[in-house]
Amino acid sequence: MVEIIPSGQNRGLGERLAPALQIGLPAIALVIMLAVIFWIRPTAMSYFGFTLLFKLAVPLMFASLAQMLVIMLGDIDLSIGAFVGFITCVTALYLDKAPTLAIAIYLGSVVVYAVVGLLIHVRQLPSIIVTLGMSFIWLGSAVMILPAPGGTAPPWLLGFMAWRPPFIPLPVLLAILAAAVGHFIISRSSYGVVLRGAGGNPRAIQRAGWSITVIRSAIYSAAGALGIIAGITLTGLTTSGDPNIAPAYTLLGVGAVILGGGVFTGGIVSPVGTVIGALTLALAGSLLSFLQVPSTWQIGAQGGILFLVLAGRVLLTEKKS
Secondary structure, three states, X not given: OOOOOOHHHHHHHHHHHHHHHHHHHHHHHHHHHHHHHHHHOHHHOOHHHHHHXXXXXXXXXXXXXXXHHHHXXXXXXXXXXXXXXXXXXXXXXXXXXXXXXXXXXXXXXXXXXXXXXXXXXXXXXXHHHHHHHHHXXXXXXXXXXXXXXXXXOOHHXXXXXXXXXXXXXXXXXXXXXXXXXXXXXXXXXXXXXXXXXXXXXXXXXXXXXXXXXXXXHHHHHHHHHHHHHHXXXXXXXXXXXXXXXXXXXXXXXXXXHHHXXXXXXXXXXXXXXXXXHHHHHHHHHHHHHHOOOXXXXXXXXXXXXXXXXXXXXXXXXXXXX
C-alpha cells in the first residue's frame, strides 16, 4: 500500500525549517563577507578589526529592532531614520548640560510613539502614511533645535562607546545581548506569543482577553525606546548631533528585518535574524571599502545582498516543502 502524505504535512516541514532559514542564510552571507575581508586584509581578523568593522552597526541594529516591533504588528515605520536623527540632536545638545531636559524629551518621545500606534489602530489609518508624516515632524523638530551638525556627546557616553571589554569587542557583545534579550522576550516568553499574535491573529488575542489597543501602544512605545538607544549610541560614535545623519536607517531597518526572516503581514519576526541582518547590511559597506568600490554603490550592494538571501530562502523553502 502506498501511503499518501497530505499536503498539510509538507507545509509543516517547511514551517519547521523556516526558523533555521531565517537565521542561517543571513548568517552565511555575513560569514562569506567576513571571509572576503579577512582574505583581503588578514589584520582585520583581530579584536581591533572586529571593533572597526561592526561599530557603526550598533545604532543600525537597535533601529532595526525598533522597526521589527512595528513590522511584527503588520505596520511599517517610515519615521525611524528621522527619529534617530532627532535623538542625536537632543543627546548632543542636552544630555550633558541639561540631563533632566534630555530625559524628559526621551520620555515624551516614547509617549508620542505610543500615541501614534494608538492613532493608527483606533482610526484604522495606514501606518505608512502616518509614520511618513511623523518623519517630517521629527526632522523639523531636529532642525529647529540644531539647524546644523554640532553639539557634543557626554564624556561618559564617549567612554562607553570606546570601551574595550575583555575577550569580546563591544559591538559584538552588544549584538549578542540584544539578540539574546529579544529572542527571550519575543520568541520564548509567554508574553511574546501574545505580542506576535497581536499582529498575526489579533481576533484570537482579543478572544483570549487581551486588549489589542494596549498591546499596540506598548509595542510602539518599545519601538520608540529602541530608537532612542539607537540615537544615543550613534551620538556616542559620531560625538555630535545631526538631523540628517540617519535617513538610510529607515529602509536599512526594513531590510534587516526582512533579511532576518520577518514578513510584512505581521506576527512573524526573528530578533536574532534581525540583528544578524543589521550586521550583514552594515558590513556590506566595509566590504566595498576593502574592495575599493565607490561609496555610491553601497546601497546597491546592500540591496543585492538582500535580494540574494531572500531568493535563496524562497528556493530552499519551496524545495523542502
